[in-house]
Amino acid sequence: MIFRFISAVALAALLGTSENITSSWAQTGPAQAVKERVQIMKSLWPEYYLDMSRAARGENTDFAAVSAKAAGASEALKKAGLLFTPGSGHDAVPESRAKPEIWSQKAEFDAALSALITETNAMGEAAKSGNVEAIKAQYAKIGKACAGCHGGPTKSGGKFRLEEL
């Protein structure tokens, strides 16, 4: 299982374009796919973006570490993308908050995911420069890219996520 998942990720890395970002689905059942993608989504803020936000406020000047966090976040996002397997929406897995638009407007969903990865990679570059103003500007773009799919508060909905009831 883990092996097939890794090869799907490797394949996606090879393909690499926005159109293909979610085309190499992880070989995993719907309930497991939901569990794994929600785990990744929940890890984004505490594991990766918190450090970037602190750098944007001038509170974290370990720029090499911030750049590494950006790279880690992009990898995590690519994995999450592969876990939105067809048939794993809210209808099939009630605890999922994934909206049907993920699959009916797949090009838009892929574009929203790609946009966040692009802005996150640009954060990596901004961090390497050590320019706090650039980091701050980049952090604001990341916030907008998250909002391409859903709002900031955990319970909020959005274009691709159902509001938590």
Ligand code: HEC
């Ligand atoms: C490409 C679309 C997309 C982008 C961009 C995106 N998310 Fe998500 N996110 C989702 C979807 C869809 C779900 C719901 C998944 C499910 O329940 O199956 C979700 C769920 C979550 C959850 C889980 C909430 C819970 O408790 O169930 C968190 C936390 C989260 N996202 C954080 C973030 C953060 C932080 C960012 C930006 C750094 C981000 N997301 C960007 C699509 C996205």
